Amino acid sequence: MKQPTHQTKTKSEAQSKAQSGTATFQKRGVTPKSQNISEWYTDVIVQSEMADYSPVRGSIVYRPLGYAVWEYIQAALNERFKKMEIENTYFPLLIPESLLTKEKEHVEGFAPELAVVTIGGGEQLAEKLIVRPTSETIMYAMYAKWIHSHRDLPLKLNQWNNVVRWEKRTYFFLRGMEFLWQEAHTAHAYHDESWRQVLDALDAYAEVYEEYLAIPALKGTKSTAEKFAGADVTTTVELMMPDGKALQGATSHDLGQNFSKSFNIAFQNVKGEQDFAWQTSFGYSTRSLGALVLAHGDDQGLVLPPKVAPIQVVIIPIGDDDQLIEQAQMQRAALERVGVRVKVDTREGMSLGYKRNAWELKGVPVRLELGRKEVETGFATIAIRHSGEKRSLDIATLDATLPKLLDEIQGAMFEKAEEMRQAMTSTVDSYDEFKKVMEEKRGFIHALWCEDPACETKIKEETKASTRCLPLDAKEEIGKCVYCGKPAKHRWVFAQAY
Amino acid sequence: MKQPTHQTKTKSEAQSKAQSGTATFQKRGVTPKSQNISEWYTDVIVQSEMADYSPVRGSIVYRPLGYAVWEYIQAALNERFKKMEIENTYFPLLIPESLLTKEKEHVEGFAPELAVVTIGGGEQLAEKLIVRPTSETIMYAMYAKWIHSHRDLPLKLNQWNNVVRWEKRTYFFLRGMEFLWQEAHTAHAYHDESWRQVLDALDAYAEVYEEYLAIPALKGTKSTAEKFAGADVTTTVELMMPDGKALQGATSHDLGQNFSKSFNIAFQNVKGEQDFAWQTSFGYSTRSLGALVLAHGDDQGLVLPPKVAPIQVVIIPIGDDDQLIEQAQMQRAALERVGVRVKVDTREGMSLGYKRNAWELKGVPVRLELGRKEVETGFATIAIRHSGEKRSLDIATLDATLPKLLDEIQGAMFEKAEEMRQAMTSTVDSYDEFKKVMEEKRGFIHALWCEDPACETKIKEETKASTRCLPLDAKEEIGKCVYCGKPAKHRWVFAQAY
Known part of the structure; x- marks a missing residue:
């Protein structure tokens, strides 16, 4: 839910640039990556014909090259979901307002970003319909209808669809009014099983980033401030881009029983007692195409790893x-x-x-x-x-x-990205050092943090770096918070983020 | 654009029926097909768990069984499109109102069916956004930007997406507020090439119906009254259902230069002159799942041809x-x-x-x-x-x-459907005979028609039968219109339609 830190070009400026057509790109050329990564990024995407601006504010057109990459990603994820016995489905686009407001924290998270249908078939609607920003509410209304017994569990459904979020500033792939993704939603009888699902999905995401897009993925859990609205725990794969900024690659959420209680997804457990389902949700979006462009592209344009090259x-x-x-x-x-x-x-x-x-x-x-x-x-x-x-x-x-x-190329591209990430990763033990690194080269900083949101907020205000995650493999390390000096147990990863 | 002739159950009635869960279906049972095909149809879809009612009026949930069938169809069509060098893309969901109104006939065709977004990010929008009922307008605005020379042609793009049409009465798969489909849109330098594309697409649709869904497909052209708003010619595959009603399986349109003139899709031809592109569009939707259920299902439920059975x-x-x-x-x-x-x-x-x-x-x-x-x-x-x-x-x-x-099963199911269709096909030479057949068994009626829309309208009012198509292989046959007796050249196919 962060705003992008890059300046985006105005649509008309970039559009008129693209207007000149495809046959003249080599005369126009791509802005050098080192000179202005933001201009370079849009130049590469538009001129390579991956995607284009559309006449709709904040929405883009996925041209054949961009969409083909997305189809390779879809196939790789579908293969992994199938092994986890997750089944594909499709749920409605338009959600009645009353459904969306059922889970309090959830609706508060999305309220400012909604696109609302108020007219249908020429008439003012009695109840507004929300263009889905995500499908928890519409799916869980059905889960409540379908789940009655532990025999109905686990229920593991996925959908590939489009979602709309009214972002003020938009940026090719990374932040759009409409984007494409998969959202999987599972319900389980036991929490250890649902937590296993959260981690299995995260592994699948990391695999697709590493094995297909040739981008190393850091797995971890989000801080309370950075987690998904309505989740108990949000896990994430965090990627490092060549400009030293982090990109959140995909997230997998442990929803606990928050939604099952709001939506009454109750079932009779093996002991014959009523219980609420343990839920997860996880999503991977066309944001990944932005990561791909940023991670590998150069002054000559796009560089595609062979596995996702049409x-x-x-x-x-x-x-x-x-x-x-x-x-x-x-x-x-x-x-x-x-x-x-x-x-x-x-x-x-x-x-x-x-x-x-x-x-x-x-x-x-x-x-x-x-x-x-x-x-x-x-x-x-x-x-x-x-x-x-x-x-x-x-x-x-x-x-x-x-x-x-x-x-060989696929492997070498990953190695190059991994070397870059290592060069961009620092461990610091003082706030002065933290600020110095963040000013000089950015990147991932591993630093002890007391887990008090106040320190997290201050650090962000002062350095633009937010907590990206606590790595899953982080060991306990007793020490002092890099910001306030109070006791801290873990080194969190900080970075400026896209 | 026809209204369904079947009565649909009210949502609450059917929903409460479905509420009782999946474990009790054999007690509840499926309404016999011969007794009430409409009730049988919804019973089979809901109880087999192909799809379910949703909390959104007129929108359904595609459950894993229904969606898997759709994925087999997608794969079969993608394979055929690839051979035709049609590429997959994705265009925005929300279309500015001003774009939609550019082609006059087109907007008039869709105006009563639109869902309109008037609020975004908490604010009233200056220009309303239409949830796409189809994508001609948004795509062609881009085509105008991309096409400049005959070297940019042909341009053949497809997208798999969701569209919304505000239907008053809805019916599982056959007529929904939201449905899934593919819509392909091609632009060519020559009309003979675009017309070839129209027919190639129609062939692909017929193949998928016949080879995958085991349903014989009759290829033909629509009458002026039945064609797509904005097309010069609409071609169609028409299917016969066991109750004697026809179902329009998919359509492929010759758009001529209608849209290219409205959207200024102009190019320099080989002679160096300015010309407007010749366009086509063709679509195949989840309606086909309804045809599948109707064509093969029986009193025990769904019957799936092996090629689309998960x-x-x-x-x-x-x-x-x-x-x-x-x-x-x-x-x-x-x-x-x-x-x-x-x-x-x-x-x-x-x-x-x-x-x-x-x-x-x-x-x-x-x-x-x-x-x-x-x-x-x-x-x-x-x-x-x-x-x-x-x-x-x-x-x-x-x-x-x-x-x-x-x-063997795949072949036998097609044969059975073909025998049924033949038994349901009649050739008549008088209006009395026409009415008698339509009352007694319905089905396809081949009859001479003068092509005057007035006769077509009268026949429909009096028998509920509309022109389905003029078969592509129809031979010229000089005679008299079955309704008015004026000279007629061709036998058109009439039927009551879903």
């Missing part, structure tokens, strides 16, 4: 020699047989340089240029997007070497 | 003998290896009869009961859901026989 290898035949194009298509077919996603760029009237820039901008992991010389010698030079490295490969065995190369 | 084979171990359960799990593993979706029902405290009824209600294509006798003899009896037939199969070779049996 095109993994682009082959550019040099010139419009029919034989070369045929060679390229044969290579494409051979690579597709071993599961590589390939595009042959046969567009006419564009220079090789133009095509190189275009595919670099779109973040394609491997580029292969095929000319007469390559066909004659039997060796082609490939360019690796994330490192800029070039290698000469035997054309006859590309279907063996390229799949391995893609795995 | 569970294709259910194995019920008889008794709670550990060895039998182990046998059943081994069979499950063997069948899963050959791609069969299997569930072993090991639930305790439920009779065999209860379990049989439960899986019949949920439409599982094949049921296999495994007891001591079966294990000893090496032969098990399987029950085929759609025909009620029983067969004795060698347990050792189930991984070879069951996949074939599932194919």
Whole structure:
């Protein structure tokens, strides 16, 4: 629920910039990442055609490149949810106002962000309908109807949908009026089981960030001030971005019996007694696309890890020699047989340089240029997007070497991100040191905190750094709060956040 | 845009019926299909747990069984769209009122059905936002921005999303305030190319109905009165239901240059002249789930064709003998290896009869009961859901026989539906005959019509039958209009419609 700290461009300015069309991007160019990361970020997203501004304030259009990445993420999460026996469903978009107000803390958390339908079929509605900001209330009204006995538990349902939150300042992927996500909601007979579910979901999120998006994920629990409205405990995966700011990757909540008591999700337990269900909810959103852009992109544009790249290898035949194009298509077919996603760029009237820039901008992991010389010698030079490295490969065995190369790239991108994160992680024992690090390089700071919200607030006011999480693997460490000097037991992770 | 002719139950009545929970359905039972198809329909959907009523007027909850069927349909359509080089995207849910009113005929078609957001973030909005009833306007505003040259064409984008239409009377899947669908929108440089796209999409829809849902699909074009607001030509797949009513399965529209002129989707053609894009749009919705239930269901409940059944084979171990359960799990593993979706029902405290009824209600294509006798003899009896037939199969070779049996069932269900459709199709040459058929058995009537909307309106008023389509393969046949006797060239297909 934080405001973004980046300045966003006004829509009209960026729109008029994008108006000039896709064929001129290399003339316009991308603002260097080091110069202005915020401008760089929107330039990359718009010019790579991942997404675009829309005529609706704060809403964006997910173009094929951006949406394809989202579909790979969906598939990876669906696979993991299936193993946990979570089933996909769909619940209504519009929620009667009276339902939303049932859980007090929950409605207070969302009240300022609601979009409200007051007219339907030409008539003023007797009861307003809220465009869902999240689906706890509508889902739990149904859970109360469906759950009666311990035999009905656990109930584990997920939905992939769109939600609307009236954000004042919006930012591609990271903060939008409307975003896409999955929200899973589970109900259990026992708290140890629901807590296990909270952690299993968090593991799945960390896996998808690390194994697909090649971004290291720090798992932890949120402080009381930072937790989800209505949850007993919120767990999170926190990501470090190259500019030293943290990004909350996804959250998984232990809802305890808060909602089951408000919504009367009661069941007869094995002893024949009435009990309230123990609930969890967890969500992963298109925010992750923003993390992907920030973590790996460079001055040439987007850099996609192979596992989420809709095109993994682009082959550019040099010139419009029919034989070369045929060679390229044969290579494409051979690579597709071993599961590589390939595009042959046969567009006419564009220079090789133009095509190189275009595919670099779109973040394609491997580029292969095929000319007469390559066909004659039997060796082609490939360019690796994330490192800029070039290698000469035997054309006859590309279907063996390229799949391995893609795995290698996936691993190397993660390693690079992990090194960056380590370089951006500090442990401090005084508030002076805390402020110095936060001024000089930001990043994650591990510091002892007494867990008094007053210190947390002061630190944030003075350094813009909030508590990101208490890492799940944090050991008890008796010492003094970095801010007030009172006794503290754990090192929390602080950072400025997106 | 027609009103449903079935009476729907009031929500509270059906809800209180559903309140009693899932464990009691066999006591309550499903209304016989022949007795009251409308009650039967909602009974089957709610009791099989495909879907449920929600606390939101006219909106339903897609439960795991219903949503899984939808996911199989999505996969089948995505596969076909990919071959047509249609790419998935996502556009905003909320559309500024001014955009929606740009195409006159279009907005008039949708005006009475709109849900309108007037409050956002606690404040009255300066411009109202419409919850999308369809996305032509928001997409085409972007198309105008993206399309400049013939090199930008064709542009073929699809989105899977939710849309809202304020229907007065709603009915599970067939007519809801909110439904799920895909809407694809393509833009082309030439009309022959866009018309080809209209027909290719229609073919894909017919294939999915026939090959997945086992329902024969009649392809044709709509009359002027029945076409989509803003289209030059609307093509449709029309389905025949067992009660003699037709169901519009999906539509594919030739939009001509109507929208490209309103939205200024102009491009420089190969000759260097300015031209307007030729557009199409086509959509397939969760309405198809209603067709599935109606077409195949029976007095025992749902009947699912194997290709869209989340569970294709259910194995019920008889008794709670550990060895039998182990046998059943081994069979499950063997069948899963050959791609069969299997569930072993090991639930305790439920009779065999209860379990049989439960899986019949949920439409599982094949049921296999495994007891001591079966294990000893090496032969098990399987029950085929759609025909009620029983067969004795060698347990050792189930991984070879069951996949074939599932194919056989898929084919047989289509054949049965095709026989029903033929029995329900009549050709008439007089209006008396027309009325007689429509009173006695309904179904599809092929009749000559002069194409004057006045006759169409009269026929509908007098018989409730509307023109469903002019079949794509209809031959010219010179004769007299069945209603007015004026010259007619084609036999149109008439039916009462859902």
